[in-house]
Amino acid sequence: xxxxxxxxxxxxxxxxxxxxxxxxxxxxxxxxxxxxxxxxxxxxxxxxxxxxxxxxxxxxxxxxxxxxxxxxxxxxxxxxxxxxxxxxxxxxxxxxxxxxxxxxxxxxxxxxxxxxxxxxxxxxxxxxxxxxxxxxxxxxxxxxxxxxxxxxxxxxxxxxxxxxxxxxxxxxx
Amino acid sequence: xxxxxxxxxxxxxxxxxxxxxxxxxxxxxxxxxxxxxxxxxxxxxxxxxxxxxxxxxxxxxxxxxxxxxxxxxxxxxxxxxxxxxxxxxxxxxxxxxxxxxxxxxxxxxxxxxxxxxxxxxxxxxxxxxxxxxxxxxxxxxxxxxxxxxxxxxxxxxxxxxxxxxxxxxxxxxxx
Numbered sequence: 001x002x003x004x005x006x007x008x009x010x011x012x013x014x015x016x017x018x019x020x021x022x023x024x025x026x027x028x029x030x031x032x033x034x035x036x037x038x039x040x041x042x043x044x045x046x047x048x049x050x051x052x053x054x055x056x057x058x059x060x061x062x063x064x065x066x067x068x069x070x071x072x073x074x075x076x077x078x079x080x081x082x083x084x085x086x087x088x089x090x091x092x093x094x095x096x097x098x099x100x101x102x103x104x105x106x107x108x109x110x111x112x113x114x115x116x117x118x119x120x121x122x123x124x125x126x127x128x129x130x131x132x133x134x135x136x137x138x139x140x141x142x143x144x145x146x147x148x149x150x151x152x153x154x155x156x157x158x159x160x161x162x163x164x165x166x167x168x169x170x171x172x173x
Numbered sequence: 174x175x176x177x178x179x180x181x182x183x184x185x186x187x188x189x190x191x192x193x194x195x196x197x198x199x200x201x202x203x204x205x206x207x208x209x210x211x212x213x214x215x216x217x218x219x220x221x222x223x224x225x226x227x228x229x230x231x232x233x234x235x236x237x238x239x240x241x242x243x244x245x246x247x248x249x250x251x252x253x254x255x256x257x258x259x260x261x262x263x264x265x266x267x268x269x270x271x272x273x274x275x276x277x278x279x280x281x282x283x284x285x286x287x288x289x290x291x292x293x294x295x296x297x298x299x300x301x302x303x304x305x306x307x308x309x310x311x312x313x314x315x316x317x318x319x320x321x322x323x324x325x326x327x328x329x330x331x332x333x334x335x336x337x338x339x340x341x342x343x344x345x346x347x348x
Contacts, residue, residue, distance in 0.1 A: 004339060005311060011292040012211070012312040019210060020203035027198050028224040030231065 186243060189235040198227055201244055204313060205251050211296045211308045212255040214262065222258050226251040241322070245315070248323035252305045259301060295345040303338035306331060 082104075089103035184200060186193040205226055209219040229250050230237075237246060296304045302324055309315040309323060317335075321328045 002339075004343060008292065008307065008311045008342075011290065012308065015290045015293055016207040016210060016312060019216065020207045024199060024202045025220070027195065027227055030228050 186237075186239065188237045188239065194231060194234050197230075197243060197247075201247055202227075204244065205247055207312060208248060208305065208308050209251055209255055211293055211312075212252070212301055212304055213258050214297065218258060222251065222254045225254045229254065242319060245319050245322040248305070248309065249325055252301060252324065255305070256301045291346065292342075295342055298345050299338055299341055303334055303341065306334050307338045307342065310335060 086100065086104055089100035092103065093100065184196065186197055202223065206219055206223045209222045209226075210216060213219050213222055226247060230247055237243065296307065299307075306320055306324065309320045310317075315323065317328045317331045320331045320335075324331065324334075326334075
Protein backbone atom coordinates (compact mmCIF):
# COMPACT_ATOMS: atom_id res chain seq x y z
CA UNK A 1 0.00 0.00 0.00
CA UNK A 2 1.41 3.36 -1.02
CA UNK A 3 1.71 6.39 1.22
CA UNK A 4 -1.12 8.04 -0.60
CA UNK A 5 -3.43 5.06 -0.04
CA UNK A 6 -2.51 4.89 3.64
CA UNK A 7 -3.09 8.58 4.06
CA UNK A 8 -6.36 8.30 2.17
CA UNK A 9 -7.67 5.62 4.53
CA UNK A 10 -6.62 7.48 7.67
CA UNK A 11 -8.06 10.77 6.50
CA UNK A 12 -11.35 9.25 5.37
CA UNK A 13 -11.82 7.55 8.73
CA UNK A 14 -10.84 10.68 10.63
CA UNK A 15 -13.33 12.76 8.69
CA UNK A 16 -16.22 10.38 8.11
CA UNK A 17 -16.34 8.31 11.29
CA UNK A 18 -17.70 11.15 13.49
CA UNK A 19 -20.44 11.88 10.95
CA UNK A 20 -21.50 8.30 10.46
CA UNK A 21 -21.61 7.79 14.22
CA UNK A 22 -24.54 10.23 14.51
CA UNK A 23 -28.03 8.85 15.19
CA UNK A 24 -29.84 7.40 12.20
CA UNK A 25 -32.88 9.49 11.23
CA UNK A 26 -36.24 7.97 10.38
CA UNK A 27 -36.58 6.83 6.81
CA UNK A 28 -38.32 9.38 4.59
CA UNK A 29 -41.67 8.15 3.34
CA UNK A 30 -42.06 8.33 -0.45
CA UNK A 31 -45.70 9.51 -0.21
CA UNK A 32 -44.76 12.56 1.85
CA UNK A 33 -42.02 13.47 -0.60
CA UNK A 34 -44.31 13.14 -3.60
CA UNK A 35 -46.89 15.39 -1.97
CA UNK A 36 -44.27 18.01 -1.17
CA UNK A 37 -42.90 17.85 -4.70
CA UNK A 38 -46.37 18.23 -6.21
CA UNK A 39 -47.13 21.15 -3.95
CA UNK A 40 -43.86 23.00 -4.16
CA UNK A 41 -42.08 22.05 -7.34
CA UNK A 42 -42.38 22.33 -11.08
CA UNK A 43 -44.35 24.43 -13.50
CA UNK A 44 -47.61 23.51 -11.80
CA UNK A 45 -46.57 25.35 -8.68
CA UNK A 46 -45.71 28.48 -10.63
CA UNK A 47 -49.06 28.35 -12.42
CA UNK A 48 -50.89 27.87 -9.13
CA UNK A 49 -49.16 30.88 -7.61
CA UNK A 50 -50.04 33.01 -10.64
CA UNK A 51 -53.68 31.94 -10.63
CA UNK A 52 -54.02 32.55 -6.91
CA UNK A 53 -52.37 35.96 -7.24
CA UNK A 54 -54.73 36.87 -10.08
CA UNK A 55 -57.78 35.85 -8.09
CA UNK A 56 -56.57 37.82 -5.07
CA UNK A 57 -55.90 40.95 -7.16
CA UNK A 58 -59.29 40.72 -8.88
CA UNK A 59 -61.09 40.29 -5.56
CA UNK A 60 -59.23 43.26 -4.13
CA UNK A 61 -60.11 45.42 -7.16
CA UNK A 62 -63.81 44.61 -6.89
CA UNK A 63 -63.78 45.30 -3.17
CA UNK A 64 -62.02 48.65 -3.59
CA UNK A 65 -64.36 49.75 -6.38
CA UNK A 66 -67.43 48.82 -4.38
CA UNK A 67 -66.14 50.47 -1.26
CA UNK A 68 -65.26 53.66 -3.14
CA UNK A 69 -68.76 53.91 -4.63
CA UNK A 70 -70.92 53.01 -1.68
CA UNK A 71 -68.66 53.64 1.25
CA UNK A 72 -69.23 50.08 2.30
CA UNK A 73 -67.35 46.84 1.77
CA UNK A 74 -70.61 44.91 1.53
CA UNK A 75 -71.62 44.22 -2.12
CA UNK A 76 -75.27 44.04 -1.06
CA UNK A 77 -75.13 47.81 -0.48
CA UNK A 78 -74.48 48.47 -4.15
CA UNK A 79 -77.71 46.73 -5.12
CA UNK A 80 -79.59 48.64 -2.46
CA UNK A 81 -78.28 51.93 -3.83
CA UNK A 82 -79.50 51.10 -7.32
CA UNK A 83 -82.92 50.12 -5.99
CA UNK A 84 -83.08 53.36 -4.04
CA UNK A 85 -82.09 55.36 -7.10
CA UNK A 86 -84.83 53.78 -9.20
CA UNK A 87 -87.39 54.70 -6.55
CA UNK A 88 -86.08 58.26 -6.41
CA UNK A 89 -86.20 58.61 -10.16
CA UNK A 90 -89.81 57.41 -10.22
CA UNK A 91 -90.70 59.90 -7.54
CA UNK A 92 -89.15 62.75 -9.54
CA UNK A 93 -91.34 62.08 -12.56
CA UNK A 94 -94.17 64.53 -13.09
CA UNK A 95 -97.73 63.24 -13.47
CA UNK A 96 -98.26 61.69 -16.86
CA UNK A 97 -94.54 61.62 -17.62
CA UNK A 98 -92.95 58.31 -18.45
CA UNK A 99 -89.39 56.94 -18.52
CA UNK A 100 -86.74 56.93 -15.84
CA UNK A 101 -83.99 55.68 -18.14
CA UNK A 102 -82.02 58.91 -18.29
CA UNK A 103 -82.24 59.41 -14.53
CA UNK A 104 -81.02 55.91 -13.71
CA UNK A 105 -78.43 56.08 -16.48
CA UNK A 106 -76.99 59.22 -14.93
CA UNK A 107 -76.55 57.38 -11.63
CA UNK A 108 -75.06 54.38 -13.38
CA UNK A 109 -72.51 56.50 -15.21
CA UNK A 110 -71.48 58.14 -11.91
CA UNK A 111 -71.08 54.66 -10.45
CA UNK A 112 -69.01 53.59 -13.46
CA UNK A 113 -66.69 56.57 -13.20
CA UNK A 114 -66.15 56.01 -9.50
CA UNK A 115 -65.45 52.31 -10.03
CA UNK A 116 -62.97 53.03 -12.82
CA UNK A 117 -61.22 55.62 -10.69
CA UNK A 118 -60.96 53.19 -7.78
CA UNK A 119 -59.66 50.47 -10.06
CA UNK A 120 -57.03 52.86 -11.42
CA UNK A 121 -55.91 53.71 -7.92
CA UNK A 122 -55.69 50.03 -7.08
CA UNK A 123 -53.83 49.42 -10.30
CA UNK A 124 -51.00 51.74 -9.24
CA UNK A 125 -49.52 48.92 -7.23
CA UNK A 126 -49.62 46.63 -10.22
CA UNK A 127 -47.48 47.53 -13.22
CA UNK A 128 -49.52 45.79 -15.87
CA UNK A 129 -52.96 46.80 -14.71
CA UNK A 130 -52.00 50.42 -14.22
CA UNK A 131 -50.98 51.24 -17.73
CA UNK A 132 -53.92 49.52 -19.37
CA UNK A 133 -56.46 51.06 -17.04
CA UNK A 134 -55.21 54.58 -17.72
CA UNK A 135 -54.97 54.07 -21.45
CA UNK A 136 -58.42 52.61 -21.63
CA UNK A 137 -59.96 55.47 -19.74
CA UNK A 138 -58.26 58.17 -21.82
CA UNK A 139 -58.17 56.67 -25.24
CA UNK A 140 -61.53 54.93 -25.44
CA UNK A 141 -64.47 57.18 -24.63
CA UNK A 142 -67.86 55.73 -23.87
CA UNK A 143 -69.25 56.59 -27.29
CA UNK A 144 -69.34 53.75 -29.76
CA UNK A 145 -66.49 53.56 -32.21
CA UNK A 146 -68.73 53.52 -35.25
CA UNK A 147 -70.07 57.00 -34.50
CA UNK A 148 -66.56 58.45 -34.48
CA UNK A 149 -67.89 61.66 -32.97
CA UNK A 150 -65.49 63.34 -30.58
CA UNK A 151 -66.80 63.38 -27.05
CA UNK A 152 -66.42 67.16 -26.78
CA UNK A 153 -68.74 67.75 -29.73
CA UNK A 154 -71.41 65.46 -28.43
CA UNK A 155 -73.02 68.12 -26.31
CA UNK A 156 -76.52 67.73 -27.65
CA UNK A 157 -78.79 66.60 -24.86
CA UNK A 158 -81.01 63.63 -25.19
CA UNK A 159 -84.38 64.47 -26.60
CA UNK A 160 -86.48 63.09 -23.77
CA UNK A 161 -89.69 64.82 -24.75
CA UNK A 162 -89.54 63.67 -28.35
CA UNK A 163 -89.69 67.21 -29.66
CA UNK A 164 -87.39 66.75 -32.56
CA UNK A 165 -88.73 66.75 -36.07
CA UNK A 166 -88.39 63.70 -38.18
CA UNK A 167 -86.07 64.22 -41.09
CA UNK A 168 -87.09 62.61 -44.27
CA UNK A 169 -84.81 62.27 -47.16
CA UNK A 170 -86.06 62.52 -50.67
CA UNK A 171 -84.28 61.41 -53.67
CA UNK A 172 -83.48 64.10 -56.18
CA UNK A 173 -83.95 63.34 -59.78
CA UNK B 174 -6.93 -9.18 -2.37
CA UNK B 175 -8.96 -11.12 0.15
CA UNK B 176 -12.69 -10.53 0.02
CA UNK B 177 -14.07 -8.61 2.97
CA UNK B 178 -17.49 -9.60 4.21
CA UNK B 179 -19.55 -6.44 4.43
CA UNK B 180 -21.68 -5.99 7.55
CA UNK B 181 -24.92 -5.93 5.60
CA UNK B 182 -24.04 -9.17 3.84
CA UNK B 183 -24.08 -11.12 7.08
CA UNK B 184 -27.78 -10.43 7.32
CA UNK B 185 -30.41 -12.15 5.26
CA UNK B 186 -33.11 -10.08 3.62
CA UNK B 187 -36.28 -11.09 1.86
CA UNK B 188 -37.09 -9.01 -1.23
CA UNK B 189 -40.30 -7.05 -0.81
CA UNK B 190 -40.41 -7.44 2.96
CA UNK B 191 -41.20 -4.14 4.65
CA UNK B 192 -39.57 -5.18 7.92
CA UNK B 193 -36.45 -6.38 6.15
CA UNK B 194 -36.10 -3.15 4.24
CA UNK B 195 -36.32 -1.18 7.47
CA UNK B 196 -33.60 -3.42 8.93
CA UNK B 197 -31.50 -2.90 5.82
CA UNK B 198 -31.93 0.85 6.22
CA UNK B 199 -30.75 0.70 9.84
CA UNK B 200 -27.78 -1.52 8.98
CA UNK B 201 -26.50 0.41 5.98
CA UNK B 202 -27.57 4.03 6.43
CA UNK B 203 -24.26 5.23 7.92
CA UNK B 204 -22.11 3.64 5.25
CA UNK B 205 -24.21 5.03 2.41
CA UNK B 206 -24.15 8.47 4.05
CA UNK B 207 -20.37 8.21 4.49
CA UNK B 208 -19.93 7.58 0.79
CA UNK B 209 -22.28 10.33 -0.27
CA UNK B 210 -20.61 12.95 1.95
CA UNK B 211 -17.49 12.60 -0.16
CA UNK B 212 -19.40 12.87 -3.41
CA UNK B 213 -21.85 15.74 -2.97
CA UNK B 214 -21.31 19.30 -1.86
CA UNK B 215 -22.33 19.23 1.82
CA UNK B 216 -23.75 17.11 4.58
CA UNK B 217 -27.34 18.29 4.18
CA UNK B 218 -27.25 17.34 0.51
CA UNK B 219 -25.66 14.01 1.43
CA UNK B 220 -28.51 13.32 3.84
CA UNK B 221 -31.08 14.18 1.19
CA UNK B 222 -29.29 11.97 -1.34
CA UNK B 223 -29.16 9.14 1.19
CA UNK B 224 -32.91 9.35 1.68
CA UNK B 225 -33.38 9.49 -2.08
CA UNK B 226 -31.24 6.37 -2.38
CA UNK B 227 -33.48 4.43 -0.01
CA UNK B 228 -36.60 5.69 -1.75
CA UNK B 229 -35.30 4.39 -5.07
CA UNK B 230 -34.18 1.16 -3.45
CA UNK B 231 -37.58 0.72 -1.83
CA UNK B 232 -39.31 1.12 -5.18
CA UNK B 233 -37.19 -1.73 -6.54
CA UNK B 234 -37.05 -3.77 -3.38
CA UNK B 235 -39.34 -6.51 -4.72
CA UNK B 236 -37.04 -6.95 -7.69
CA UNK B 237 -33.81 -7.25 -5.71
CA UNK B 238 -32.23 -10.72 -5.97
CA UNK B 239 -30.90 -12.12 -2.68
CA UNK B 240 -27.84 -13.51 -4.45
CA UNK B 241 -26.68 -9.97 -5.31
CA UNK B 242 -24.66 -8.13 -2.65
CA UNK B 243 -27.22 -5.83 -1.11
CA UNK B 244 -24.85 -3.10 0.00
CA UNK B 245 -23.18 -2.92 -3.40
CA UNK B 246 -26.67 -2.64 -4.89
CA UNK B 247 -27.45 0.24 -2.54
CA UNK B 248 -24.15 1.91 -3.34
CA UNK B 249 -24.86 1.65 -7.03
CA UNK B 250 -28.12 3.51 -6.48
CA UNK B 251 -26.40 6.04 -4.20
CA UNK B 252 -23.70 6.80 -6.77
CA UNK B 253 -26.34 7.35 -9.44
CA UNK B 254 -28.16 9.68 -7.07
CA UNK B 255 -24.91 11.58 -6.47
CA UNK B 256 -24.25 11.88 -10.20
CA UNK B 257 -27.76 13.16 -10.71
CA UNK B 258 -27.32 15.60 -7.84
CA UNK B 259 -24.12 17.02 -9.28
CA UNK B 260 -25.89 17.55 -12.58
CA UNK B 261 -28.79 19.34 -11.01
CA UNK B 262 -26.91 21.09 -8.25
CA UNK B 263 -27.82 24.54 -9.49
CA UNK B 264 -31.43 23.68 -10.05
CA UNK B 265 -32.03 22.38 -6.56
CA UNK B 266 -35.56 23.36 -5.73
CA UNK B 267 -36.76 25.42 -2.82
CA UNK B 268 -38.88 22.46 -1.85
CA UNK B 269 -35.92 20.63 -0.40
CA UNK B 270 -34.94 23.65 1.67
CA UNK B 271 -38.45 23.87 3.02
CA UNK B 272 -38.41 20.17 3.85
CA UNK B 273 -35.29 20.70 5.93
CA UNK B 274 -36.99 23.40 7.99
CA UNK B 275 -38.10 22.11 11.35
CA UNK B 276 -35.45 19.45 11.56
CA UNK B 277 -33.71 19.53 14.92
CA UNK B 278 -30.31 21.17 14.97
CA UNK B 279 -27.48 18.68 14.80
CA UNK B 280 -25.53 20.27 17.65
CA UNK B 281 -21.74 20.53 17.28
CA UNK B 282 -21.35 19.73 13.61
CA UNK B 283 -18.78 17.07 12.76
CA UNK B 284 -19.50 17.67 9.10
CA UNK B 285 -17.43 20.86 9.41
CA UNK B 286 -14.41 18.59 9.70
CA UNK B 287 -15.36 17.01 6.39
CA UNK B 288 -16.02 20.35 4.76
CA UNK B 289 -12.62 21.64 5.92
CA UNK B 290 -10.73 18.54 4.85
CA UNK B 291 -8.50 19.09 1.83
CA UNK B 292 -8.81 15.45 0.91
CA UNK B 293 -12.62 15.46 0.94
CA UNK B 294 -12.66 18.67 -1.08
CA UNK B 295 -10.23 17.10 -3.54
CA UNK B 296 -12.45 14.01 -3.83
CA UNK B 297 -15.39 16.22 -4.73
CA UNK B 298 -13.42 17.57 -7.68
CA UNK B 299 -12.95 14.11 -9.17
CA UNK B 300 -15.50 12.52 -11.51
CA UNK B 301 -18.16 10.94 -9.29
CA UNK B 302 -17.42 7.35 -10.23
CA UNK B 303 -13.69 7.78 -9.64
CA UNK B 304 -14.26 9.36 -6.24
CA UNK B 305 -16.77 6.64 -5.39
CA UNK B 306 -14.27 3.92 -6.32
CA UNK B 307 -11.66 5.43 -3.96
CA UNK B 308 -14.13 5.72 -1.08
CA UNK B 309 -15.48 2.22 -1.57
CA UNK B 310 -11.99 0.84 -1.63
CA UNK B 311 -10.23 2.86 1.03
CA UNK B 312 -13.05 3.69 3.42
CA UNK B 313 -15.46 0.76 3.14
CA UNK B 314 -12.84 -1.84 2.24
CA UNK B 315 -14.64 -3.17 -0.83
CA UNK B 316 -12.84 -5.53 -3.18
CA UNK B 317 -12.56 -4.67 -6.85
CA UNK B 318 -15.34 -7.16 -7.54
CA UNK B 319 -17.65 -5.45 -5.07
CA UNK B 320 -16.78 -2.06 -6.47
CA UNK B 321 -17.51 -3.44 -9.94
CA UNK B 322 -20.94 -4.57 -8.72
CA UNK B 323 -21.58 -1.19 -7.12
CA UNK B 324 -20.56 0.78 -10.18
CA UNK B 325 -21.99 -1.63 -12.71
CA UNK B 326 -18.72 -2.01 -14.62
CA UNK B 327 -16.19 -4.85 -15.20
CA UNK B 328 -13.46 -5.43 -12.58
CA UNK B 329 -10.75 -4.35 -15.01
CA UNK B 330 -12.49 -1.03 -15.44
CA UNK B 331 -12.46 -0.64 -11.66
CA UNK B 332 -8.70 -1.22 -11.53
CA UNK B 333 -7.99 1.35 -14.23
CA UNK B 334 -10.47 3.78 -12.70
CA UNK B 335 -8.79 3.48 -9.29
CA UNK B 336 -5.41 4.13 -10.86
CA UNK B 337 -6.69 7.20 -12.68
CA UNK B 338 -8.44 8.42 -9.54
CA UNK B 339 -5.27 8.19 -7.42
CA UNK B 340 -3.29 9.99 -10.09
CA UNK B 341 -5.84 12.76 -10.37
CA UNK B 342 -6.15 13.03 -6.58
CA UNK B 343 -2.41 13.55 -6.30
CA UNK B 344 -2.62 16.26 -8.94
CA UNK B 345 -5.50 18.00 -7.17
CA UNK B 346 -3.68 17.81 -3.83
CA UNK B 347 -0.52 19.06 -5.49
CA UNK B 348 1.66 16.08 -4.55
